[in-house]
Amino acid sequence: MTTCDYEPGLDGIPAAQSRISYVDGQTGQLEYRGIPITDLAQHSNFLETAFLLIWGHLPNPEDFEAFQYEVLHHRRIKYRLVDMMKCFPERGHPLDAVQAAVAALGLYHSRRAFNDPAYIRRAVVRLLAKIPTAVAAFEHIRQGNDPLRSRDDLNYTANFLYLLDEQEPDAKKAHIFDQCLILHAEHTMNASTFSARVTASTLTDPYAVVASAMGTLGGRLHGGANEEVMQMLTDIGSVENVKPYLDQQLAAGRRIMGFGHRIYKVKDPRARIMQGLAEQLSENYGCDRYYGIALALEQAMEERLGDRQIHANVEFYSGLIFRQLGFPADIFTSIFAIARVAGWLAHWKEQLDANRIYRPSQIYIGQHDQPYIPVVDR
Ligand code: ACO
Numbered sequence: 001m002t003t004c005d006y007e008p009g010l011d012g013i014p015a016a017q018s019r020i021s022y023v024d025g026q027t028g029q030l031e032y033r034g035i036p037i038t039d040l041a042q043h044s045n046f047l048e049t050a051f052l053l054i055w056g057h058l059p060n061p062e063d064f065e066a067f068q069y070e071v072l073h074h075r076r077i078k079y080r081l082v083d084m085m086k087c088f089p090e091r092g093h094p095l096d097a098v099q100a101a102v103a104a105l106g107l108y109h110s111r112r113a114f115n116d117p118a119y120i121r122r123a124v125v126r127l128l129a130k131i132p133t134a135v136a137a138f139e140h141i142r143q144g145n146d147p148l149r150s151r152d153d154l155n156y157t158a159n160f161l162y163l164l165d166e167q168e169p170d171a172k173k174a175h176i177f178d179q180c181l182i183l184h185a186e187h188t189m190n191a192s193t194f195s196a197r198v199t200a201s202t203l204t205d206p207y208a209v210v211a212s213a214m215g216t217l218g219g220r221l222h223g224g225a226n227e228e229v230m231q232m233l234t235d236i237g238s239v240e241n242v243k244p245y246l247d248q249q250l251a252a253g254r255r256i257m258g259f260g261h262r263i264y265k266v267k268d269p270r271a272r273i274m275q276g277l278a279e280q281l282s283e284n285y286g287c288d289r290y291y292g293i294a295l296a297l298e299q300a301m302e303e304r305l306g307d308r309q310i311h312a313n314v315e316f317y318s319g320l321i322f323r324q325l326g327f328p329a330d331i332f333t334s335i336f337a338i339a340r341v342a343g344w345l346a347h348w349k350e351q352l353d354a355n356r357i358y359r360p361s362q363i364y365i366g367q368h369d370q371p372y373i374p375v376v377d378r
Helices: 037-043 046-055 061-072 079-086 094-108 117-141 156-165 171-184 191-201 206-217 225-236 239-251 269-285 289-308 314-324 329-353
Strands: 021-024 029-032
Touching (some): 029 037, 029 046, 029 269, 037 171, 046 061, 046 156, 046 171, 079 094, 079 117, 094 206, 094 329, 117 156, 171 269, 171 314, 191 206, 206 329, 225 239, 225 289, 225 314, 225 329, 269 289
């Protein structure tokens, strides 16, 4: 291998063979198990989509009922986990708190029976069920309150909204939120999924797999972008300030959060759907001033960087929607994680089906045969 073979960021290098999702970055198409994302967002629900991603087919009604029942009955987290989160600094980032809670979950369920489908199913159910509870729990804990208990009469999505703000969730908002979860559930070989697969390939437990992926998700170039988009829209403050702000940022060589993508050369199809959801929220619950700023920014970005194939990605509108749903900005990435755990688990399972530990090579560009200099002579 020569230095010519090195691709920074592994750009274009296949890291796995996968049947889970497909993306065409030139035409802006995304499919989960061959089904267009637009159809899933319109007709499916998050738990059904998670089942599809993980087991490779849509569940029949009985299978779905059984799966939903299991997930809904595993939503509690142990009081020791809650106590552990109470010891976390209240100003710490919520994603770090949830990542730590997920890693700690493995303390309770660390048996590694990877050839037992029942073990795989239990791990899937627990992770899907408990992560939303942990996100909502830390939100209350950091405000000095005790977390709420899940309500068995509420479905997966509505219960999470209830756990966060202790109010009967609005059905339309809950449906929009569920669509957001579907749109965030999986996206081929992105950074956090790669992280999940690398960790899975060592045959560690699934809680470590998800915790490692969560750590990767948090960065501002990946799942952390939605939080920064909201900060950016707040800094811009008005439609009139969009162009001056953009000129200033681009002149300083800064990136505009929520734009650009390694794969998409057109607008991210998820961003298209999310924009429609943001519009619905504005129409039904009153126009959000940040929505107007976002539209003006997207248009200005098209004029400035559209010809370089830098367009809005999924994170551009997700922050707006999450804000309109009443979530604090610093839990946006944790919400992304609630959804993406479905994709990570699908990749965990697929990795186990044909595992070989990841062990890529490197190109050494350092020195050789250097003398060791004793500390007194340095
Ligand atoms: N704003 C301004 N310029 C940009 C942006 C942006 N958002 N994105 C890319 N560019 C420019 C880069 O400066 C670079 O220019 P150069 O060739 O003159 O140096 C060129 O486009 C290529 O950028 P790369 O960083 O090489 O592209 P890469 O594929 O490695 O990165 C990424 C993709 C990280 C998403 C990038 O577009 C970015 O930083 N976007 C902002 C952060 C963001 O929104 N992340 C969320 C992505 S979606 C997700 O993870 C779920």
